[in-house]
Amino acid sequence: MxxxxxxxxxxxxxxxxxxxxxxxxxxxxxxxxxxxxxxxxxxxxxxxxxxxxxxxxxxxxxxxxxxxxxxxxxxxxxxxxxxxxxxxxxxxxxxxxxxxxxxxxxxxxxxxxxxxKKPEEDTAYSQNDAPDETLETIIDIGDTREYENLSIDRISDHTRAFIKVQDGCNQFCSYCIIPYTRGRVRSRRPDEVVEEVKRLTISGYQEIVLTGIHLSSYGMDFPEEERLTLLDLIKSIHEVEGLKRIRLGSLEPRIVTEEFASELAGLHKICPHFHLSLQSGSDNTLKRMNRHYTTEDYLNRCQILRKAFKNPAITTDVIVGFPGESDEDFQVTKEYLKNVQFYEMHVFKYSKRNGTKAAVMPDQVPESIKAERSNDLLCLEKEMSLEYRKSWLGSRTEVLMEEEYWWNDIHYMIGHTREYVKAAVPFEEGLKGVVIEGILMEMMNDEVAFLKY
The missing domain is CATH 3.40.50.12160 (Methylthiotransferase, N-terminal domain)
Structure with missing residues (x-):
């Protein structure tokens, strides 16, 4: 073996x-x-x-x-x-x-x-020779419209399963190589997704997370007569008996309409935790990035979600030091982030990627300035994240227990609420994978709240 x-x-x-x-x-x-x-x-x-x-x-x-x-x-x-x-x-x-x-x-x-195994038949063969030339191992990914048929029936995490439902991207943001390495949008058949969710649920998984390279594009590549949307897929998954939670991966802001949010709010298994990719709070920078929305449009989408859900968690990505980002652009971004009030932000320093338009743009930002701006936003992220967690104190909520946790030499079990806020209870055997309902009483530290049940 x-x-x-x-x-x-x-x-x-x-x-x-x-x-x-x-x-x-x-x-x-x-x-x-x-x-x-x-x-x-x-x-x-x-x-x-x-x-x-x-x-x-x-x-x-x-x-x-x-x-x-x-x-x-x-x-x-x-x-x-x-x-x-x-x-x-x-x-x-x-x-x-x-x-x-x-x-x-x-x-x-x-x-x-x-x-x-055949060195005596071909003495010129070495370990680094390619396999049989008839077996193609790299294809022109931009030419294919076929979704790769991969599936799982278990994962190492016994409480939450990530499921890939879509591949490829048609957006061509100026900083991104992904459309060239992942190809165009390709969606997985909905019946295959539902069957995988059923298998995982039978195996004991309480929560599934839908992921994709550009999740919001799900279904757009299907023939017109079979056209489906991400919302259609979510509704099908919602019918799976025994499944308790559906969490969504990163979404394109423009998918969030009044109808989309209203429909989701009517599905009790949906977790009110939405990752809307932003990248910059400056319209000037967004335009150079070839992002297809404005900051005003993005804020409107956040407001739609907050109208449909009680205190939803909204998280995002931000790139600092994009070519041409001036001090003024950065300050505009920082004020915008404060205005939106995110739960969490993933802050990235712009990294030049050969083969993209941004790599050859003028006015590349020095690394030292990128580092300063990144540190600035990371401090802001900590403040906003703690503020959001505290906003749930005193509220009744449910937590899916996931793993053991030690704090001040005390043994706990820790998990996440539907909004992805970490919460802990005193350790007991058999709690992993169990959903516990209680009240978030206080912050044990900046990241974890104590749940009384």
Whole structure:
């Protein structure tokens, strides 16, 4: 029995695909082992969202080869799409598996091992030779309209399952390489999604999180007579018996209409936790980013959600130091963020990505200024996040218990409310995966509230 180790880099979609590849290997008889010395096969599901992500991907590939020079090192995913030819020449990499080919991982490995067994028949063959040329491992991702059929029936987290329902993006933001590494919008058939949700629910998962590269585009690629929307998919999932929570991944702000919010509010399993990607609070910067909304439009969408739901959690992404971002643009952004009042913000320093329009834009911002602006917004994020958590004190809510937690040498169980606020109760055996209803009494620290039940 061969031993396989997997390592994931990047987004929740990548995490899902790594879980799916692991289950493909397990079903094929591989023993899954930790990402450490001793594996026969190392699979690194790479990321290419920034140049830094590229570097981390290369580092992990080389680390795997050092752990076992005789092992087969497999580079999979987005970095393969961006730099496949380069990786084929890398002595640390034995196999490259691009996006939409991960489902073929087992057959690609079998073909590779079959060729390695025939050195006496072909003395010129070496470990770094490619597998059979008839087995395509990287495709032109921009040409395909086929959704890759990956699925899972379990994950390592026993309370929450991420489910990929969509791939690709048609937006072409000026800073983003993803449309080139993930291709155009491709959606998973709704019946397949519902069946996976049913399997996961039967396995004991209380909550599912819908994810995709551009989740809001779900269904737009289906034929006109079969056209569906994300809302249609959510309604179908909502009917799954035994499922308690549906959480949504990152949404495009423009999907939030009065109708969309009103329909969601009528579905009791929906978690009022919405991640609306912003990137900048300056209209000048948004225009250069090729984002398709204004700050006024974005704020209106937040107000729609707050009208439909009681105190919903609204989170976002912000990029600082985008080319051409002046001090004035940054201050406008900071004031705008204060005005919107987010629960959480993921703050990123702009990272030049070769192959994108932003990489060659004039007025690139010095790293020192990016760092200052990032620190400034991270401080603001802490303030707003604590304020939102405190806004729930004294309220009755429900918490899905997830893991053990120690604070001041006291043992607790910790989980999240539907709004994704962390809450803790005194530890008891058997609480993991249980939904507990109670009142949030006080903040134990800046991140965790105490739940009395």
């Amino acid at each position: 061969k031993k396989a180790a997997l390592h994931n880099l990047g987004c929740k979609v990548n995490s899902y695909e790594t879980e799916a590849m692991q289950q493909l290997l397990e079903n094929a008889g591989y023993e899954i082992v930790p990402f450490a010395e001793g594996a026969d096969v190392y699979i690194i599901n790479t990321c290419s969202v920034t140049n830094i992500a590229d570097r981390k991907s290369r580092q992990m590939l080389h680390r795997a080869k050092k752990m076992n020079p005789e092992a087969v090192v497999v580079a999979a995913g987005c970095y393969v799409q961006a730099a496949g030819e380069e990786l084929k020449k890398d002595e640390a990499v034995d196999l490259v598996v691009g996006n939409n080919k991960k489902t073929d991982l087992v057959s690609i490995l079998e073909d590779y091992f079959a060729q390695r």
